[in-house]
Amino acid sequence: MSFELKTIELSRGKLSYHVGGTGTPVVYLHAAGGVMLTEPLKALTGNHTVYAPICPGFDDTESNDSLKSVQDWVAIVAEFAEKLVGPRFDVIGSSFGSWTALWLAVEYPTMVDHLILGVPAGFRFEGKGGLPVDLEARFKALYAHPQKIKSTPKSPDVMATNGKTYERLANNVQVDEALSARLPSIEAVTLILLGTEDKVVPAEAGAHLKRNIPTSQRAFIFDAAHSIEVDQPERTLRLWTDFLKRGPGYVLNQGPEAA
Amino acid sequence: MKFNFFHLMPYPDYDKLPHEWPVSTHGIDSTRIQALYNEYIDEMVDAENYGFDWVGCNEHHFSPYGLMSNPNLIAGALARQTSKAKIAIVGNLLPLLNPIRVAEEYAMIDVMSGGRLVAGFLRGIPHEYIAYNIPPSESRSRLREATELIIKCWTEDEPFGWEGEHYQFPAVSIWPKPIQKPHPRILMSASNAESAEFVAKMRAIMGITLIQDLSIAKAAVENFKKTARSYGWEPTPDDILVGQQICIADTDEEAKHHMASAQTYFHQTLMRPQRSAQQLVLGQSRYYTEADAGENFQKRLATLRGRTVEEQIEAGSIICGSPQSVIKQIKRLRQELDCGLLNLTIKVGNMPGSVVRRGMELFRDRVAPEVAGL
Numbered sequence: 172m173s174f175e176l177k178t179i180e181l182s183r184g185k186l187s188y189h190v191g192g193t194g195t196p197v198v199y200l201h202a203a204g205g206v207m208l209t210e211p212l213k214a215l216t217g218n219h220t221v222y223a224p225i226c227p228g229f230d231d232t233e234s235n236d237s238l239k240s241v242q243d244w245v246a247i248v249a250e251f252a253e254k255l256v257g258p259r260f261d262v263i264g265s266s267f268g269s270w271t272a273l274w275l276a277v278e279y280p281t282m283v284d285h286l287i288l289g290v291p292a293g294f295r296f297e298g299k300g301g302l303p304v305d306l307e308a309r310f311k312a313l314y315a316h317p318q319k320i321k322s323t324p325k326s327p328d329v330m331a332t333n334g335k336t337y338e339r340l341a342n343n344v345q346v347d348e349a350l351s352a353r354l355p356s357i358e359a360v361t362l363i364l365l366g367t368e369d370k371v372v373p374a375e376a377g378a379h380l381k382r383n384i385p386t387s388q389r390a391f392i393f394d395a396a397h398s399i400e401v402d403q404p405e406r407t408l409r410l411w412t413d414f415l416k417r418g419p420g421y422v423l424n425q426g427p428e429a430a
Numbered sequence: 431m432k433f434n435f436f437h438l439m440p441y442p443d444y445d446k447l448p449h450e451w452p453v454s455t456h457g458i459d460s461t462r463i464q465a466l467y468n469e470y471i472d473e474m475v476d477a478e479n480y481g482f483d484w485v486g487c488n489e490h491h492f493s494p495y496g497l498m499s500n501p502n503l504i505a506g507a508l509a510r511q512t513s514k515a516k517i518a519i520v521g522n523l524l525p526l527l528n529p530i531r532v533a534e535e536y537a538m539i540d541v542m543s544g545g546r547l548v549a550g551f552l553r554g555i556p557h558e559y560i561a562y563n564i565p566p567s568e569s570r571s572r573l574r575e576a577t578e579l580i581i582k583c584w585t586e587d588e589p590f591g592w593e594g595e596h597y598q599f600p601a602v603s604i605w606p607k608p609i610q611k612p613h614p615r616i617l618m619s620a621s622n623a624e625s626a627e628f629v630a631k632m633r634a635i636m637g638i639t640l641i642q643d644l645s646i647a648k649a650a651v652e653n654f655k656k657t658a659r660s661y662g663w664e665p666t667p668d669d670i671l672v673g674q675q676i677c678i679a680d681t682d683e684e685a686k687h688h689m690a691s692a693q694t695y696f697h698q699t700l701m702r703p704q705r706s707a708q709q710l711v712l713g714q715s716r717y718y719t720e721a722d723a724g725e726n727f728q729k730r731l732a733t734l735r736g737r738t739v740e741e742q743i744e745a746g747s748i749i750c751g752s753p754q755s756v757i758k759q760i761k762r763l764r765q766e767l768d769c770g771l772l773n774l775t776i777k778v779g780n781m782p783g784s785v786v787r788r789g790m791e792l793f794r795d796r797v798a799p800e801v802a803g804l
Contacts, residue, residue, distance in 0.1 A: 367578055367582075374586070377588075377590075378586065378587065378588040381588040381589065381590070382588055388589070388591060388600070388601065389588065389589070389590050389591065390590060390591030390592065390593050390600070391582060391590055391591070391592055391593070392593045392594075393575055393578065393579075393592065393593060393594030393595065393597075394575075394594070394595070403593075406593045406594070409593065410591075410593055421600060422591070422600035422601040423600075424600075
């Protein structure tokens with residue numbers, strides 16, 4: 172199923188978003204590189220209505236200078252969801268999007284049902300991780316299997332603006348201590364996903380989230396770097412769909428009964 | 431240098447020439463095997479007081495070649511009966527096993543022994559894949575994935591799941607974790623470029639055995655070092671283990687006589703039934719890739735089988751002789767291969783227990799004092 176690009180007027184201005192599919196709603200929150208309509212995301216539209224809002228300033232959208240933090244962006248996501256998605260929905264984040272998703276779960280606990288945190292940013296303990304400045308090293312950090320990239324590359328200008336917008340919202344925060352303190356209050360059942368080859372988000376970040384979010388699971392996706400959806404699309408989709416369907420019960424092997 | 435008293439735990443009394451693998455146990459008395467376990471474990475326990483720094487064994491299935499289908503059970507006994515030697519399992523055949531179980535058992539051995547485990551992660555030899563009904567073509571990818579999963583099992587305190595190509599485990603948290611931090615040293619085979627790449631990535635001890643020519647072995651060691659440098663580390667002699675059959679006797683002639691007799695049993699009886707099964711695997715699967723086709727286990731074995739004891743000594747394939755000769759041969763290996771670890775099989779084939787014991791005494795009294803400081 173394909174996605175459509177649409178726009179909605181919100182109290183703080185216009186918001187563009189991708190939408191596709193039918194079924195229970197899922198809000199997908201994008202990474203610092205902007206929205207990438209990956210294979211698992213496309214496949215998810217088979218059973219879900221997937222909304223992927225674009226943070227103003229990303230992906231060639233109009234910038235909104237009033238957005239100065241992740242929390243500012245989260246307030247827009249919440250208003251977007253309230254107007255368009257419904258009172259309760261599942262959330263999938265990718266990297267910076269997982270950071271956003273965590274704030275959404277903390278600030279708007281009644282909205283978030285299942286929470287999936289893909290390679291979550293915001294917890295670079297002792298400065299570990301992060302994207303290399305050098306472009307070749309950065310590409311290598313993002314993809315263990317770049318031959319699997321199927322989407323059209325974004326232009327250098329768009330990528331540069333995405334990077335600047337991310338920096339403005341991230342405010343050079345290495346560890347989001349305020350968010351960290353509120354992790355135990357998260358009510359959503361949570362799945363944390365990490366790539367075994369990911370050097371951008373260190374494994375400690377996933378362990379910290381697992382330790383502090385009350386109802387959480389975490390899983391390593393073997394042979395995936397930071398872009399787990401590109402490097403291992405089938406494995407990522409299997410975890411997404413199983414967790415969205417069964418919540419914490421996804422750990423049980425149901426065997427042939429599952430059918 | 432450090433020395434591993436390695437035991438294959440062979441069955442030494444097979445009086446026929448087995449023609450097939452798996453090998454029938456018709457007529458085999460298991461109480462005789464009980465006595466052998468006692469004899470072999472006693473040798474291994476005593477080895478730590480005979481100049482050996484490590485004691486260890488490995489895994490084989492369905493034949494008199496080795497009586498340790500699960501070497502971790504032997505290691506459990508060694509953990510209680512030894513106090514200072516490293517316990518080297520060289521190793522569990524990861525592609526055949528449940529990696530979570532390996533992680534748990536290895537961690538138990540490390541804890542029971544007070545942090546003395548050396549954890550071998552091996553691919554095994556081709557016919558073992560028939561034993562556990564695992565596709566040989568998946569041997570490398572299973573080894574790689576299982577290795578990384580086991581390291582995660584040892585190093586991740588918080589529960590985790592694993593979503594891989596061969597293994598999916600949704601919720602893992604092994605108890606206990608190993609004593610050694612971040613985890614026990616791991617040891618893997620790296621006799622060709624393809625395996626060296628992964629061993630270097632994992633910063634494991636490189637193991638090489640069945641040397642048919644020192645120059646080939648030297649090239650493999652150099653390739654491993656070069657690959658390790660590309661991963662940002664420099665191997666030392668403590669990262670290179672060389673496996674050798676050894677016989678030490680009071681004279682060269684006596685040692686060569688014992689070795690020749692034991693090798694006849696080793697090649698003609700213990701190795702014989704495996705050959706046809708190995709050919710089946712090699713002919714109908716992608717166990718070997720092009721990269722290692724020229725330097726594989728079977729070719730090396732065939733080469734060694736055709737050589738006299740003297741030729742094997744000259745080639746650096748075995749260590750054999752009086753204490754003085756053995757010291758020279760060990761020094762040569764150290765110099766040529768820059769290895770700091772020797773994996774020594776004293777119980778070769780049906781080598782009599784008395785010869786094994788005499789060799790241990792000579793090693794303790796006359797060899798170890800001369801070579802331990804190398």
